[in-house]
Each structure stands twice: as C-alpha cells, then as structure tokens.
Amino acid sequence: MENNTVAQAATSELLERARSVKNASIPLAQCTNEQRRSALIAMADSLASSADNIVEANLQDLRRSEEAGLNDALLARLKLNKDKLNLAIKGIRQVSSLPDPIGLIQLQRELSEGLYLSRITVPLGVLGVIFESRPDAVMQIASLAIRSGNGAILKGGSEARLTNESIVDALQKGLKVSDVLPESLCLLTTREESLGLLSLDGIVDLIIPRGSNELVRFIQDNTRIPVLGHADGICHLYIDSEVDLKQALNIAIDSKCQYPAACNAIETLLLHNDIASSFLQIAIPRFHELGVTLIGDEISQGYGIANKAVETDWSSEYLDLKLSVKVVTSIDKAIEHIRRYGSRHTDAIATSNKESARKFLHTVDSSGVYHNCSTRFADGFRYGFGAEVGISTQTLPPRGPVGLDGLVTYRYFLEGDGHMAEEFSSGVKSFTHRDL
Amino acid sequence: MENNTVAQAATSELLERARSVKNASIPLAQCTNEQRRSALIAMADSLASSADNIVEANLQDLRRSEEAGLNDALLARLKLNKDKLNLAIKGIRQVSSLPDPIGLIQLQRELSEGLYLSRITVPLGVLGVIFESRPDAVMQIASLAIRSGNGAILKGGSEARLTNESIVDALQKGLKVSDVLPESLCLLTTREESLGLLSLDGIVDLIIPRGSNELVRFIQDNTRIPVLGHADGICHLYIDSEVDLKQALNIAIDSKCQYPAACNAIETLLLHNDIASSFLQIAIPRFHELGVTLIGDEISQGYGIANKAVETDWSSEYLDLKLSVKVVTSIDKAIEHIRRYGSRHTDAIATSNKESARKFLHTVDSSGVYHNCSTRFADGFRYGFGAEVGISTQTLPPRGPVGLDGLVTYRYFLEGDGHMAEEFSSGVKSFTHRDL
Numbered sequence: 001m002e003n004n005t006v007a008q009a010a011t012s013e014l015l016e017r018a019r020s021v022k023n024a025s026i027p028l029a030q031c032t033n034e035q036r037r038s039a040l041i042a043m044a045d046s047l048a049s050s051a052d053n054i055v056e057a058n059l060q061d062l063r064r065s066e067e068a069g070l071n072d073a074l075l076a077r078l079k080l081n082k083d084k085l086n087l088a089i090k091g092i093r094q095v096s097s098l099p100d101p102i103g104l105i106q107l108q109r110e111l112s113e114g115l116y117l118s119r120i121t122v123p124l125g126v127l128g129v130i131f132e133s134r135p136d137a138v139m140q141i142a143s144l145a146i147r148s149g150n151g152a153i154l155k156g157g158s159e160a161r162l163t164n165e166s167i168v169d170a171l172q173k174g175l176k177v178s179d180v181l182p183e184s185l186c187l188l189t190t191r192e193e194s195l196g197l198l199s200l201d202g203i204v205d206l207i208i209p210r211g212s213n214e215l216v217r218f219i220q221d222n223t224r225i226p227v228l229g230h231a232d233g234i235c236h237l238y239i240d241s242e243v244d245l246k247q248a249l250n251i252a253i254d255s256k257c258q259y260p261a262a263c264n265a266i267e268t269l270l271l272h273n274d275i276a277s278s279f280l281q282i283a284i285p286r287f288h289e290l291g292v293t294l295i296g297d298e299i300s301q302g303y304g305i306a307n308k309a310v311e312t313d314w315s316s317e318y319l320d321l322k323l324s325v326k327v328v329t330s331i332d333k334a335i336e337h338i339r340r341y342g343s344r345h346t347d348a349i350a351t352s353n354k355e356s357a358r359k360f361l362h363t364v365d366s367s368g369v370y371h372n373c374s375t376r377f378a379d380g381f382r383y384g385f386g387a388e389v390g391i392s393t394q395t396l397p398p399r400g401p402v403g404l405d406g407l408v409t410y411r412y413f414l415e416g417d418g419h420m421a422e423e424f425s426s427g428v429k430s431f432t433h434r435d436l
Numbered sequence: 437m438e439n440n441t442v443a444q445a446a447t448s449e450l451l452e453r454a455r456s457v458k459n460a461s462i463p464l465a466q467c468t469n470e471q472r473r474s475a476l477i478a479m480a481d482s483l484a485s486s487a488d489n490i491v492e493a494n495l496q497d498l499r500r501s502e503e504a505g506l507n508d509a510l511l512a513r514l515k516l517n518k519d520k521l522n523l524a525i526k527g528i529r530q531v532s533s534l535p536d537p538i539g540l541i542q543l544q545r546e547l548s549e550g551l552y553l554s555r556i557t558v559p560l561g562v563l564g565v566i567f568e569s570r571p572d573a574v575m576q577i578a579s580l581a582i583r584s585g586n587g588a589i590l591k592g593g594s595e596a597r598l599t600n601e602s603i604v605d606a607l608q609k610g611l612k613v614s615d616v617l618p619e620s621l622c623l624l625t626t627r628e629e630s631l632g633l634l635s636l637d638g639i640v641d642l643i644i645p646r647g648s649n650e651l652v653r654f655i656q657d658n659t660r661i662p663v664l665g666h667a668d669g670i671c672h673l674y675i676d677s678e679v680d681l682k683q684a685l686n687i688a689i690d691s692k693c694q695y696p697a698a699c700n701a702i703e704t705l706l707l708h709n710d711i712a713s714s715f716l717q718i719a720i721p722r723f724h725e726l727g728v729t730l731i732g733d734e735i736s737q738g739y740g741i742a743n744k745a746v747e748t749d750w751s752s753e754y755l756d757l758k759l760s761v762k763v764v765t766s767i768d769k770a771i772e773h774i775r776r777y778g779s780r781h782t783d784a785i786a787t788s789n790k791e792s793a794r795k796f797l798h799t800v801d802s803s804g805v806y807h808n809c810s811t812r813f814a815d816g817f818r819y820g821f822g823a824e825v826g827i828s829t830q831t832l833p834p835r836g837p838v839g840l841d842g843l844v845t846y847r848y849f850l851e852g853d854g855h856m857a858e859e860f861s862s863g864v865k866s867f868t869h870r871d872l
Contacts, residue, residue, distance in 0.1 A: 029801075030799070109819075109820060111819070111820065122801070125801065125831060184448070206831075206832065224657070226830070226831075226832050244854070247854040250855065254857055254858050256633075258858045259855045259857075357851075362466060365465075365561065367847060367848060368848045369847055369849055370849075371849075372851065372852050372855070373551060373852030374856045374857050374858075375859060376857035378848075382857070382867065383553060384547065384553075384867065393644075395561060395845055396642065396662050399834065400849075401845070408832055410833060411801070411802070411833055411834060411836075412805070412837075413807075414804060414805075414806040414807070414813055415808065416806070416809030416811055417683075417808055417809075418686060418687060419813070420690035420809075420810045420812075421690055421812035427855070431818065433820035
C-alpha cells in the first residue's frame with residue numbers, strides 16, 4: 001500500500017464553513033428544476049455585471065504570478081479576459097438548459113399488495129472541488145453543482161485567489177436573488193484548508209480534482225471520500241494487419257495531434273508487424289511535418305524511427321507532441337501491451353477485419369474501446385452529455401466521460417400501509433415483485 | 437483523517453495467485469450467458485457430490501474452534517450441516533437462473549453519420565471477498581461472482597479453513613467440467629494474505645467485506661480499492677403526531693424484533709411529543725413481553741421507560757433486543773436527529789399525514805426512506821433483486837441493497853469509419869447525438 005496519508009484534521013473554522021454549505025445543501029436538494037435553473041441564470045447575470053471587477057482581479061493575480069516567476073503555460077491557464085469570461089457565462093446558461101438529472105424514476109415496483117418501492121435520483125449533497133489555476137473551471141463546476149442540487153466547497157490555487165474570490169462573490173450575489181441559499185457555495189484558498197477538506201468525510205460526498213496527475217493521485221491517497229477523476233490517460237492506437245493505411249494514419253494523427261495535452265490523446269502506437277514497414281514509410285514524414293517526435297522499439301527503429309523508446313516510455317503520459325511506437329506480432333500481443341501499460345482510459349483499433357475489431361473491443365478493458373476512429377472523441381460533450389464533470393478511469397461506474405448524472409445518487413422510497421416483514425416470513429403475505 | 441494505514445505489500449506468492457485469477461477472469465468475461473449459467477450448475481452439482489467431505493471438514497473446524505473457546509454465536513455461524521449446505525446449493529441454482537447482468541445496452545447513440553456510441557455492461561474483473569466465519573457465504577459469493585463474469589479471491593476466517601478449502605476445492609472441480617477456468621476462484625487463508633489482498637489495486641477491482649462493522653471499517657481504512665459494504669446500520673423509526681398508533685407499534689415491533697441482529701433493524705425510536713405518552717402506554721408492555729430492553733431520554737422516562745439513554749446510545753448499533761427511545765417536539769427535530777446520528781441506511785416514518793410523509797421521505801438522506809412499513813424490508817431479496825451482494829451505506833451508487841448489477845460496470849464502444857475530432861472542431865462535420 002502506497003498510502004502516504006497526510007493526517008490533517010479540519011480546523012474548527014473550516015468545519016463551520018463546511019457545515020454551513022451542508023446545511024444550505026438540504027433546502028437546495030428540495031428545490032424544483034425551475035428554481036435551480038433560475039439560480040443558474042441569476043449566477044450568470046451576476047457574473048456578467050461583475051465582469052469588470054473579475055477581470056481586474058485577474059490582472060492583479062497575473063501581475064503577482066508573473067513577478068513570482070510562474071511559467072507561461074500556467075499564466076495562460078490563469079488568464080481570464082473578457083472573452084474567456086463571456087464564454088464561461090455562456091457555459092453556465094447552457095448548463096441551466098440541460099435536462100434535470102434529479103427526480104428521475106429508475107425503478108418502480110409493487111413488492112406486495114399496497115407496498116410500493118421506487119428508486120429516484122437525488123443530489124449527492126456536497127461536492128469538494130480542488131482546482132489548479134483555471135478560474136473558468138470554478139464557474140463551470142459551481143454551475144454543474146447547483147444544477148444537480150449539490151452544495152460545493154471550491155478550493156482554487158493561491159495564484160488565482162483574487163480572481164476566484166471575485167468570481168465566487170459574484171456567484172453568491174446571484175444566488176441571493178434566487179431561491180438557492182448563497183451559502184451553498186464556498187471558496188477555500190489556503191493549502192491547509194485543502195488538506196482539511198480531504199478529511200471532511202461525513203460532510204463532503206465527492207471530491208472532484210481538476211489538475212495535474214500528481215494532484216489527483218495525492219488526493220486519492222489522502223482521503224476516504226470518493227474521488228471522481230483520473231490520474232493518467234495512457235491511450236493506445238493499435239493498427240492491425242488488415243487495414244486502410246491512409247485512414248489509420250489520419251486517425252493516428254488526429255489522436256496524437258488534435259490536442260496533445262488532453263488525457264484522451266494517444267501516447268503509444270502499436271503496429272502489426274505485417275504493416276509496420278509500409279505504415280511507417282508514409283507516417284514518419286507526416287509526423288515529422290507536424291512536429292511530432294517519434295520514439296520506437298528496436299523493430300520500428302529498423303523501419304526508420306530515429307529515437308529509441310525505453311521501458312518507462314510505455315507508461316509515460318507525454319501530453320506533448322511525442323509518440324512511442326512498438327511493433328507487435330499479433331493482436332493478442334497488442335492487447336497484452338495495453339493491459340500491462342494502459343490506464344484503462346480509451347484505446348482504439350484501426351482494422352478492416354470485423355473479427356479483430358470485435359476481439360479488441362471485447363477484450364480490452366478500458367472505459368472507452370474504439371474502432372476506426374480517433375481517441376479524441378472520449379469527451380462528455382462529444383458523447384452528447386451536454387456537460388463534462390470529469391473523466392474517470394476507475395473501474396466502477398461512473399467511468400469514462402461523466403456528465404451531470406455523475407453528480408447524483410438515488411434513494412429507495414418504500415410506501416406501505418403497516419406492512420411488516422414477519423407477515424412475509426410466516427407466509428401470511430407474499431411478494432408480487434411486479435414492475436409498474 | 438483517521439487513516440491508520442497498515443502498510444503490507446502482497447508477497448510474490450500472493451501476487452502470483454492473484455494474477456492467475458486475473459488471467460482467468462479475462463476469458464471468463466467473454467463467456468456467454470449460457471456458459472456462465474452452466475458453470476454455476478456444475479459448481480452446484482460438484483458441491484452436492486462433495487457434501488460428505490465438506491460436512492466432515494466442517495466438523496473438524498467446529499471441534500478445533502470449540503476447543504479454542506470460540507463463543508456459541510460464532511460456532512453457530514461456522515456450523516455447516518447437510519441442511520445448510522443443501523440450502524446453499526439450492527441458492528447457487530437460483531443464482532444461475534437470474535437474468536444476466538452482462539451485455540445490457542444502457543445507451544445507443546449516433547454521434548454523427550457513421551459514428552456510433554454504445555454503453556454496455558461488462559464484468560468488473562476480479563472481486564476480493566473477505567469473510568468472517570459463515571462458510572455458506574463463500575458459496576453464495578462465488579456463485580454471484582461467476583454469474584456476473586468476475587473472478588474472485590476469497591478470504592475466509594481461519595476457524596473455517598478446512599471447510600472453506602473443501603468448498604473451494606469442490607467449486608473448482610465443478611468449474612473444471614465447465615467452460616470457466618477453475619483458476620477464476622482462489623482461496624486465501626491467512627491474515628497476512630488478507631492484508632496483502634488489500635494492496636492489490638490494479639488486480640482486484642472491488643472488495644466485498646462480509647463481517648462485523650470493525651472488519652468493514654478496518655478494510656475501508658486500509659485499501660485504495662473500492663469497498664462495497666456498510667460499517668453501521670443505525671436505523672430509526674419516527675412516529676408522527678397524526679398516526680394510527682396500533683399500526684405504528686406493529687411496525688416498531690417488526691423493525692426491532694423480527695431479526696434484531698440485522699443491519700436493517702431499528703436502534704432508535706423517535707416519538708412525537710403529542711403521542712409519546714399514549715404510544716408508550718401500549719408499547720412498554722408489548723416490548724416487555726417480547727424481551728426488549730427500552731432505554732429512553734428524560735421525557736420518555738417520565739412516560740414509564742425505566743432505563744436512561746446516554747449520548748452514546750444514539751449512535752450505538754445494538755444488534756440486539758435493545759431499543760433507545762427519544763421524544764421530539766416536531767418532525768424537523770426527528771429529521772435533525774437522524775441526520776446527526778443515523779448511518780444513512782434505512783429510516784422510516786409512521787404517519788397518516790401525507791405532507792409529513794412527503795417531507796420525511798424527501799429530506800432524510802438515507803439510502804432507504806420508508807413510510808408506514810418496517811425497516812426490515814431493506815434487503816435485496818425483498819426488493820426483488822433475486823440476490824443480495826451486500827448493503828451499501830455509501831452515498832454514491834450503488835447504495836442500499838445491491839443485487840447482481842453491483843458486480844458489473846460498463847464500457848463505451850465507439851465505432852466509426854475514419855472519424856477524426858478535427859473534422860468536428862473545424863466544422864466539416866457536425867454531431868447529431870441521435871439516440872437509437
């Protein structure tokens with residue numbers, strides 16, 4: 001067990017703040033669909049009228065972070081100009097119009113005469129969300145939380161402190177003119193609070209980390225609260241022996257290059273021995289043009305790849321224009337490689353052989369298994385969920401891209417008229433188990 | 437954080453055994469419904485023909501445990517005579533006839549022309565099951581695992597070692613004449629192996645503890661693998677001011693006495709002030725007759741309860757003929773009490789007022805919320821699931837009584853014809869998101 005627990009109890013101040021979110025989440029869970037939708041619109045309106053303050057706060061954060069020597073990539077993520085803010089506000093309005101995930105009847109059954117069971121979706125309660133920079137994520141997650149009837153404790157990065165304070169202030173002002181209590185949202189800013197948040201099992205029902213793999217893994221190792229997230233996205237494309245090589249190359253290029261920093265971009269290309277040479281002949285110049293560094297095993301080096309892949313490459317998530325290539329002698333070897341090194345995120349096969357496709361799709365145990373298409377489709381919006389709460393690489397549901405329904409649970413409602421279990425044990429009454 | 441991690445890496449022998457279950461689980465996941473059903477029948481047949489050996493092994497375990505001074509309750513749980521064995525074998529045959537939880541299509545959607553998404557249920561992979569005594573549970577869980585296409589690593593108590601060895605031997609012999617590999621099941625017997633099992637994340641997908649609250653809590657605190665189970669069942673019955681007192685008393689008696697050792701039995705009775713006196717007048721003699729010890733708060737003591745309840749009583753799971761009683765001034769106070777002391781298992785209201793019922797059912801955040809019926813219905817069989825894997829008191833699904841569908845997950849299948857994300861970003865193609 002690599003559980004390096006950082007024991008850090010919540011301070012009484014944090015406990016009090018968390019409890020006030022919990023208390024506000026109770027009436028929030030009772031709100032109607034219309035009340036939650038209106039709350040989102042009020043949040044969006046309030047952000048729009050606070051836009052100048054938010055952008056100004058962000059400029060201060062940017063200035064301070066620049067002076068502190070934050071690197072360009074992080075500064076770009078921290079930056080929130082009018083355009084990005086307007087996009088986030090538009091996103092909140094879109095979330096308001098998504099179908100309600102609450103109150104869905106999943107099961108309705110007569111257990112016996114006069115005894116009725118139903119299973120209905122309800123909010124989880126309180127979400128704990130931990131961000132690294134990215135102030136736009138604060139707005140997105142806050143709106144998903146309220147839409148699904150959940151309170152949220154939001155912990156942003158210290159470099160975005162002023163921006164986040166100004167955003168949460170605007171969101172709460174919006175809630176004030178709605179039927180949802182402003183205390184449904186709260187912002188934490190210090191690292192101590194973040195560690196304390198991880199200890200709030202019993203108050204916080206789900207932790208959603210938004211940040212680096214290291215952040216996610218740290219959180220998973222240090223809390224008893226369920227965590228929705230993925231630490232790694234090591235995705236593969238296997239190109240089979242019977243295949244349209246040109247199509248396969250296009251899929252490989254899209255899977256690697258369309259947005260290399262995404263978790264659903266591929267890191268490794270597995271090539272069947274029969275096509276490896278001819279594939280690489282057309283692929284190497286294309287990848288070269290696109291600025292992709294190829295590294296390969298011994299055989300693929302023989303086919304023209306200049307750089308050597310080492311053992312650690314197969315389990316590396318580059319998140320960059322870099323791709324490892326391995327030649328395999330069979331589809332089974334490809335599947336074996338994916339089982340050993342993959343992260344059960346999304347893996348694809350390019351083949352014109354239906355039997356090979358069937359085998360790959362049914363044997364690779366990843367949340368997404370694809371045939372003749374890019375791994376980049378692994379995304380809540382592209383799946384048509386209307387929103388993406390996160391992508392989960394755990395085995396248990398929810399896995400893969402998770403939409404609003406990842407923020408709800410269910411409750412069993414049983415209504416009777418004096419029904420007792422003893423009547424059924426003794427045989428006086430019997431179960432009908434009739435679905436309604 | 438109360439995470440008292442017991443760092444205990446798996447030995448290389450345990451790792452090897454676990455990996456061989458994992459390897460066997462891969463073809464098992466590909467087996468058809470019919471193959472898995474036949475495997476269960478072969479397991480049942482093999483147990484039947486090994487019955488004498490199993491009962492003899494159990495007698496030896498009983499003799500040894502008796503000499504070691506095991507208490508009567510535990511000896512009773514350890515005992516496996518012909519009748520109990522036959523019941524377990526019958527149970528396996530019943531599980532074989534349950535509807536297949538695998539291959540269910542949960543979503544089928546055209547994302548764009550020629551690009552099809554489906555979400556289909558698949559086995560989890562490998563289950564880790566940890567028992568205390570109860571050799572019948574070994575047979576039950578092994579059959580649920582194979583039925584749902586999962587391998588299982590079974591860890592029984594050392595007092596039941598010979599019985600469990602003889603059971604697993606018979607189960608594997610049954611599998612040998614089926615299409616399922618006998619290596620899909622393995623038995624661990626030592627405490628070291630049990631601790632090692634908890635470290636097998638990456639191989640084991642779900643831990644199912646079957647035993648005391650202490651066992652469950654220990655496991656939850658010492659593994660990164662998801663745990664299906666509940667540590668506490670602190671259930672309540674609240675009797676409202678407008679109520680059929682006689683019916684309410686029957687519900688209270690059934691909820692407490694029908695099987696007091698069950699997690700779904702009530703531990704606390706909450707009484708509205710308006711009916712407390714008249715209710716206790718009829719209830720005290722009835723509970724007395726039934727051998728139930730009542731302990732109460734100050735007000736209920738004023739109404740005739742002899743023993744005083746102290747603060748720790750409200751969070752105690754007696755699992756015995758003992759019931760704590762508290763008088764509250766309103767339904768809100770009852771809900772507050774349940775929120776504070778309950779374990780979100782099952783809580784009931786007895787009332788003839790529909791508005792009070794609605795309020796209780798929608799505000800109490802337990803996995804089961806009941807109106808005018810006994811809490812003892814919280815059970816997979818009674819819900820009509822055909823089997824019960826366990827009862828979960830976590831907030832996230834699956835919660836409450838969990839049937840076979842708690843042992844499966846899903847995978848997203850995406851099939852295209854050279855589809856690339858870039859075509860959609862650039863606007864060449866567009867999403868249709870049409871459910872099929």
